[in-house]
């Protein structure tokens with residue numbers, strides 16, 4: 001299964017790469033388990049039709065405010081939204097995993113929540129910053145059981 005992600009400062013990239021490495025280790029022990037393939041979306045990415053099911057990872061960058069009655073405008077990650085809109089790619093997205101920083105309170109992982117609402121796919125999980133080993137295991141367990149595998 002493919003994991004599509006965007007990462008501005010490297011935290012999400014680090015997390016999905018560790019997740020892919022974990023999936024390979026688990027697959028070696030039990031070949032019935034899926035291998036995750038990662039694909040980074042950035043300003044320079046060619047837009048492509050995603051023909052198979054995938055999961056989206058998006059960190060949160062908002063334009064200030066409290067995320068409730070102001071400051072809910074996505075910045076820096078919009079290319080992921082455009083990629084999901086392209087050729088209706090979002091229809092093959094099984095869900096979104098958000099990342100952020102809990103210091104942002106109401107705005108924590110708000111972009112992933114907005115994607116879930118706008119595209120009508122589930123918010124599967126969230127993690128802070130680079131994620132720890134417990135986050136890795138928890139999110140691996142969510143992904144390995146998805147129907148795409």
Ligand SMILES: Cc1cc2nc3c(=O)[nH]c(=O)nc-3n(C[C@H](O)[C@H](O)[C@H](O)COP(=O)(O)O)c2cc1C
Pocket residue numbers: 006007008009010011012013059060061062099100101102104107108109110128129130
């Ligand atoms: C300018 C800026 C704005 C941010 N805004 C939010 C926010 O509104 N909510 C949130 O949960 N995290 C926010 N963060 C934290 C990032 O989402 C967090 O550092 C994340 O791990 C970055 O992922 P990346 O390194 O893959 O880009 C913000 C970080 C920066 C630098």
